[in-house]
């Protein structure tokens with residue numbers, strides 16, 4: 512009986528440490544990098560800790576991950592004077608629930624890839640210079656805030 516109990520305990524420890532060491536999938540890291548690359552002016556350097564100083568994307572400014580840090584669930588970079596385009600790669604943040612980029616100087620169109628974000632509840636792209644139609648893929652958002 513005893514050996515079985517300790518084996519059970521060991522496997523519990525193993526499971527816990529496995530969960531705790533979870534990291535973001537590479538496509539989500541890539542999506543965040545692409546987002547930064549599509550920004551060509553960052554006056555207040557809000558993206559300065561994105562990938563250099565702080566290696567874990569879950570600690571980057573404006574990024575929120577799940578408790579076990581295996582997915583990005585929120586991106587909130589508002590009123591930061593970011594100039595640039597919205598990277599279509601953001602559509603790879605498959606577990607994103609909130610995308611808040613209110614009050615920047617983003618230009619161009621809203622990528623239809625954002626329609627792939629099936630858990631997205633809040634989309635706030637208000638107070639930017641985005642143009643063009645809202646892609647039809649956005650049909651399933653339950654809470655679209657200002658465009």
Ligand SMILES: *[C@@H]1O[C@H](CO)[C@@H](O)[C@H](O)[C@H]1NC(C)=O
Pocket residue numbers: 587588589611
């Ligand atoms: C987004 O971030 C700004 C500034 O950091 C904060 O004031 C605002 O409440 C945040 N919005 C949400 C929905 O978390």
Ligand SMILES: *[C@@H]1O[C@H](CO)[C@@H](O)[C@H](O)[C@H]1NC(C)=O
Pocket residue numbers: 626647648649650651
């Ligand atoms: C909304 O979701 C349903 C079911 O998941 C899907 O069949 C439909 O194509 C989606 N509509 C849009 C506009 O993405």
